[in-house]
Amino acid sequence: MNTIPIIENRIWQPEFECMPKEQLRALQLERLRGVVAHTARLPFYREKYQHLGITPDSIRSLDDIRRLPFTAKADLRDGYPLGFLAVPREQVARFQGTSGTTGKPTWVAYSKGDVENWANLCARFLVAGGLRPEHTVQISFGFGLFTGGFGLHYGIERVGAAIIPLSSGNSERQLMTMQDLRPEILICTPSYALKLMDTLLTGDVDRSSIALEHAHFGGEPWTESMREHIEGGLGIRCWNNYGLAEVQGPGVSGECAYRNGMHIQEDQFIFETVDPDTLEPLPDGEKGELVVTPLCREAFPVVRYRTRDIGVIYADGDCPCGRTSRRMSRIMGRTDDMLIIRGVNVFPSQVETALMRVKSVAPHYMIEVTRPGATDEVTVHIEVQPGIFSDSMREMQAIKADISAAVASITGLHMAINLVEPNTLERFEGKSRRVRDLRDLNG
Ligand code: ADP
Ligand code: ZN
Secondary structure, eight states: OOOSOSSOOOOSOHHHHTOOHHHHHHHHHHHHHHHHHHHTTSHHHHHHHHHHTOOGGGOOSGGGGGGSOOBOHHHHHHTTTTTTOOSOGGGEEEEEEEOOSSSSOEEEEEEHHHHHHHHHHHHHHHHHTTOOTTOEEEEOSOOSSSHHHHHHHHHHHHHTOEEEOOOSOOHHHHHHHHHHHOOSEEEEOHHHHHHHHHHHHHTTOOGGGOOOOEEEEOSSOOOHHHHHHHHHHHTOEEEEEEEEGGGTEEEEEEEOTTOSSEEEOTTTEEEEEEOTTTOOBOOTTSOEEEEEEESSOSSSOOSSEEEEEEEOBOOSOOOTTSOOSOEEOOOOEETTTOEEETTEEEOHHHHHHHHHTSTTEEEEEEEEEEOSSSSOEEEEEEEEOTTTTTSOHHHHHHHHHHHHHHHHHHHSOOOEEEEEOTTOSOOOSSSOOOEEEOOOTTO
8 A cells, every 4th residue: 555645635524534434334324324215205216115125214234235226327217317306306406417328318416415515525536636725727528418527617616726617629729728827737538638648749838838737537447557658748646536427426536645546435425346247245355346325415316326337445444644435446447348358358448558568659549349250359459659650560560569468468368459650540538439349249
């Protein structure tokens, strides 16, 4: 465990973040009973609770959470648009949504109290990762239904810093703003930071003309090697935070100054890890699907929400920062973006880690999966660094061999490597899409 803080250790709401563990568990139990009472208003839960004999009083210990039903994305979709709205419509203060792949968004509602609360939860991880009232923050997350933009906006406002609500897109304007208004903090997806960094490093922007010190990334998986790459390239600190619209948005967990994983805001969320196939609970320290029960949501409460995100809740003890909550790993993939290639489970993040080990290639890649006959074929398209492409055939072959070996050693699979010229793969302003699965898996 890291014992040296990266920056000064500051805590936004120590009364909750550093609450003695026993008190924290007691608070969770009391709030969980409240969740059962509150969600019993919704037909979806009421019927299930009746069937299972669940009442608030029957929740005697935190382990009793396992008696509660799971909620899946499909349940929210079945209840479209507002089947999970648990307050009178006039008490809704905000709607946000998540895009989803099936056309209609999943709507999420917030009461005035939910919005207030959300701001504090975002303030917690922002302050832990360097935000001070005197700072200026450039938000390059999309403003709109996506929870990232507005969620962070109100968190920053709560801390008292200045906000540039720039939204995503237009790299030139992003860099101009960074130079002209000199924000110390940048908020975006890691893939967008990568794009901005490339524009900055290849253009004639002088690094000393921008004042960036920290960036807060969320919304999509990234790796430790990506962190090193961006921190090295921009000379800033990059912080990880996690959340999803269905249980709130950003602010569910985030890193502290020791960067030992992300502290889960346990006074407000109960996290479990389950085996995604059997739904059996897994002990801390084991990798599985994260299941989240928000404890304080008024307008849109869900119980045991299956995130489809794969991660680990750490079993090791206390963090030197003084927060008493458990910490979680990075998200290692999704149960649904996990590729199964010739029977082997592969996450795009594993391929990324392998690529980042090889010099001469840029961190822009696309994983393409096909099934020309009976077996799966994977091709990783990856950009080489500028200047490399014109060099000798032999050098290109050597780079390919290095990548291939790195990929095989991490994933256990042989993948074809296709080197492409710099700046030819798609760039992303929001969440990246790095997998193209062209197999017909229904046949
Ligand atoms: P959607 O992607 O369905 O529109 P959201 O916009 O709420 O929904 O995104 C939430 C999802 O984004 C999470 O379930 C997770 O897969 C991913 N995500 C968010 N933050 C992180 C993070 N720090 N690391 C990895 N993945 C993340
Ligand atoms: Zn900590």
